[in-house]
Amino acid sequence: MKGIKQGMRLNGIDIDIKQGEIVGLAGLLGSGRTELAKVLFGVNLPDEGEVFWYGQPAKIHTPADAIKKGMGFCTEDRKVEGIVPHLSVKENITIALLPRLNRFGFVKSKEQNKIVEKYIKRLKIKTPSPEQAICNLSGGNQQKVLLARWMCMEPKLIIMDEPTRGIDVGAKVEIEQLIQELSKNGISVLMISSEIAELERNCDRIIVMREGKKTGELISDNISQDKIMETIVKGSEREVKIHE
Amino acid sequence: MNKQDYRQIVKKYSAVTLLLLFFVLNSILTPNFFRISNLNNTITQICPMILCGMGMTLVISTGGIDISVGSIMALAGVLTAKLMSGIGLLPAVVISLFVAVLVGCFTGIMVGKLKLQAMVVTLGLMLALRGGAQVLCDGRDIYFNKLGDVGEELALWGTYKIMGVIPVQIIPIGICILFTWIMVEKTVLGRQIQAVGDSIRSSSLAGINTAKTMMTVYGLSALFAAFAGIFQAAKVSVAAGSSLGQLAELDAIAAAVIGGTPMIGGKAHVLGTVVGALIMQMITLTCVMNDIPDQYAQVFKAIIIVIAVFVQREQLK
Known part of the structure; x- marks a missing residue:
């Protein structure tokens, strides 16, 4: 398997993500x-x-560059940085896909409708019709629409920042299932979450960060809520010692 | 039917209802309302408002505003008049349109890329271009009948009647409305314009080049305004830097707002703007034909605009 390799620094941080x-x-x-x-x-x-x-x-200067490479990003602030509130569910799903639905400047509407229908069914998005404005949907369904937006791009990597924040329990479970499904289809997921239990359930590997640095990494068997908490706390203790 | 649905319906049909109301009112009250000359007057007079209004609808749907369109009209009109005796009519028109598009793209870069307030940028351009147009014509109006054949040719663009009846302005009006409507409803660019207007952060995170979108929108607005300027100058057969297209931007904004395009950005109601422009024109017409002084027409327009904004506010909540 050819792995995706990504190394980068924030405060001198290196991480890499493999395929799936x-x-x-x-x-x-x-x-x-x-x-x-x-x-x-x-x-x-x-x-x-x-x-x-x-x-x-990878020379990535704008989100458009990242999307072209095959990335998707479900942001933390869904309302401001995710949905386009007054546009329909349909437009919200296909907004990133539009360049590919372009035929002489016109939208290939048949293909668009097909894709939208497919993902509404697959993600069980509850909406009266694809034409419904997305702001009228519940938080969980909005999040699913955003997931559909990236899934229909057939990406290699989806970044999810707090994917289950402000979402009811049922939708939470469904979204977690979807994340697993993505991984099975060879799509990598980078998941950011403050809910440790959620990370424990879903992740193959967990990286613990502190002040822009990597302070620990937990792999498969080592992952447990206590371990994660411990690593987070250890990082802060170290800080305290330095301050003393 | 719940309250929200009710509001939606009020919102959707208020402009059309108002137009119909005016129509019925006029057919009862106004003598000679159904004369063909009346319709023809409406067509010739509404032309700049529709052309600028189409551009304005796009601009407003991105959450911006373009108050420089009146001055762009003046610039394009004067530039065409100035150049055409030297290089011929068509090249002069093409150059004028080109200059206008450049101005529009400049606005687009300032607003989209450098994130300046559209109001301030276009306010500056409004003053600068109006001044520029006056400098170009040396402060004097350019009368087409003094320019010989080419002047008469351009004058035809504003006075020709198709089959001796319908004013030539119907052509630019039709093309412009059709073009804008197709663009908004059917094209990728149309979707992107509305997405940018609705949420610029979300749009850019979904990979839309917001600066480029803005540039296109303001460029188109300027292009339409330039056409409007040339046709308007042709209609009166004189290019006056000081008065051509004056206050046209306000009429265009009013038409777009009455038509239901939200000022904070969002869905572009192209046909709504057409209805809005017709309402504005209808108010003028009603007052003129019933010997009501124009000052009252202005007050009526103001009331309609405020009501339009109020109806919108209800819907956006």
């Missing part, structure tokens, strides 16, 4: 997890360091 792997990013608030995701996706540019994509330096 679910990597969790744990850490306290402000530990730089979201910042890391934003640099990966080209929202912010790194001051130093580089992102590698399949072993090659």
